[in-house]
Amino acid sequence: MAFEQTSHLASAGRALALAPLYAAGQAARIAWHAGHYLAGRRIVGTTDEPGGAPPKSAFAPVDRRRLRRSYFELMAADWRNVRDGVYRLPPELRRAPSPARLFAASRDYAADTRRVARRKFARGGVEARDHAAAAGDFPTYFLQNFHFQTDGWMSAASAERYEMQVETLFTGAAMAMRRTALPFLAKALTSRGAGARYLDAACGDGGFMEQVLDNFPDTDAIALDLSPAYLGKARARLGRFRNVRYRRAAIEATGLEEASIDVASCVYLFHELPPRARRAAAAELARVVRPGGVFVQTDTIQYGDEPGLDALLEAFPRSFHEPYFDSYAREDLEALFGEAGFEKTGESIGLLTKSTCFRLGA
Numbered sequence: 001m002a003f004e005q006t007s008h009l010a011s012a013g014r015a016l017a018l019a020p021l022y023a024a025g026q027a028a029r030i031a032w033h034a035g036h037y038l039a040g041r042r043i044v045g046t047t048d049e050p051g052g053a054p055p056k057s058a059f060a061p062v063d064r065r066r067l068r069r070s071y072f073e074l075m076a077a078d079w080r081n082v083r084d085g086v087y088r089l090p091p092e093l094r095r096a097p098s099p100a101r102l103f104a105a106s107r108d109y110a111a112d113t114r115r116v117a118r119r120k121f122a123r124g125g126v127e128a129r130d131h132a133a134a135a136g137d138f139p140t141y142f143l144q145n146f147h148f149q150t151d152g153w154m155s156a157a158s159a160e161r162y163e164m165q166v167e168t169l170f171t172g173a174a175m176a177m178r179r180t181a182l183p184f185l186a187k188a189l190t191s192r193g194a195g196a197r198y199l200d201a202a203c204g205d206g207g208f209m210e211q212v213l214d215n216f217p218d219t220d221a222i223a224l225d226l227s228p229a230y231l232g233k234a235r236a237r238l239g240r241f242r243n244v245r246y247r248r249a250a251i252e253a254t255g256l257e258e259a260s261i262d263v264a265s266c267v268y269l270f271h272e273l274p275p276r277a278r279r280a281a282a283a284e285l286a287r288v289v290r291p292g293g294v295f296v297q298t299d300t301i302q303y304g305d306e307p308g309l310d311a312l313l314e315a316f317p318r319s320f321h322e323p324y325f326d327s328y329a330r331e332d333l334e335a336l337f338g339e340a341g342f343e344k345t346g347e348s349i350g351l352l353t354k355s356t357c358f359r360l361g362a
Contacts, residue, residue: 018089022079025093026172032102033172036109040168043110044117057315063308070306071173074350078176087182087215092175105164112150112161119148125321128152139250141274142226147320153226159233162205169320170352177353178208178267181298184346184357185212188263188294194218196262201251201285202226202269206234208298212265213241222261226250252280256288264289267298271328278328278336286340291362295342298355302329305349312352 082089097105119127128151129143144152149165151158166174189196189212196219200209203223213221221244225231231248238244249255251269264285270278285295303310317325333356334344342358349355 018082022082022093026075030172033168036168037171040113043113057311059310059314062311066308070351074173074176078179086186091210091214108161109164115150116148128154146272153230156229159205159230163207173351177350180348180350180353180355181265181296184296185265189216192262195220199261199264201266203234204230206237208267210237217241222247224249224254252277252284254284254288258287259290261289262293264295270299271325274324275327282337282340286360289360291360293360295358296355301349301352301354
């Protein structure tokens with residue numbers, strides 16, 4: 001009994017010590033990105049269509065009160081997971097970026113936002129295809145200026161500015177939304193112990209994988225992405241972890257051995273895949289994950305998940321050049337992954353993101 005009381009007191013003490021760090025860190029991040037978001041809106045403009053008002057929505061107007069409430073519910077849930085030891089205080093809240101880096105990121109964001117504005121109002125979303133000849137063979141769907149961003153996924157400059165752009169788009173909530181996947185992954189990796197084989201498919205700049213490895217540094221990890229530039233950024237970001245291998249490949253054709261992965265994740269990719277590629281990706285994940293293994297799919301919420309926000313989902317593909325987003329928002333995920341042999345075991349929604357946990361049948 002005395003030991004249990006001491007343990008509870010120690011845990012409470014750690015939580016109290018972390019609370020100010022979490023609150024101060026998130027407040028600073030939110031203020032920084034919200035300020036850039038407002039500035040970016042002024043540069044790009046607020047209408048969804050060049051020269052006119054947005055088209056009439058098929059859904060009720062966005063429930064702004066629900067949107068704000070969801071934002072703070074996300075942060076509260078994130079803090080509870082830190083407090084309860086589900087995962088550590090996130091890396092971005094433990095280290096402060098240098099003023100020089102902040103200034104450079106701010107300046108680059110403003111400059112690229114002007115290019116985004118030009119591209120948006122010119123209805124241009126495929127300039128990234130100009131990089132294809134020099135960069136190698138890529139599926140056509142990949143060669144898009146998603147979010148109207150410069151270079152699409154094809155350049156080191158794009159990889160460097162991605163985190164600033166996506167966090168600003170979601171006013172500092174993007175990484176907290178991604179962490180809705182972490183409790184599922186933590187449970188799966190803990191049950192398998194050190195040396196578990198973990199795949200982050202479409203790892204991007206390595207931001208989410210850093211969150212996983214920060215908590216499970218002994219994991220035998222594979223960072224997979226189709227973009228050489230983003231994989232290079234991930235390699236630099238994850239350099240402090242020893243057990244990471246890097247693989248350039250599409251999620252539909254990873255080249256990994258059959259039944260070689262214990263736990264897999266994929267964050268914010270499937271809404272950028274056309275329907276046929278989604279099915280190929282699900283089948284490939286089922287091929288490489290071991291029977292009984294876990295796959296956590298993290299992406300946008302879908303129509304009906306948060307009815308008060310459906311109009312926001314409807315407007316997103318017009319506002320940010322996401323040609324496959326609407327079909328993904330209507331996709332039956334249980335059926336999609338069920339066809340490949342996965343069974344849904346859990347789900348968590350945080351603001352505009354949904355994490356779904358699947359187990360591969362025998």
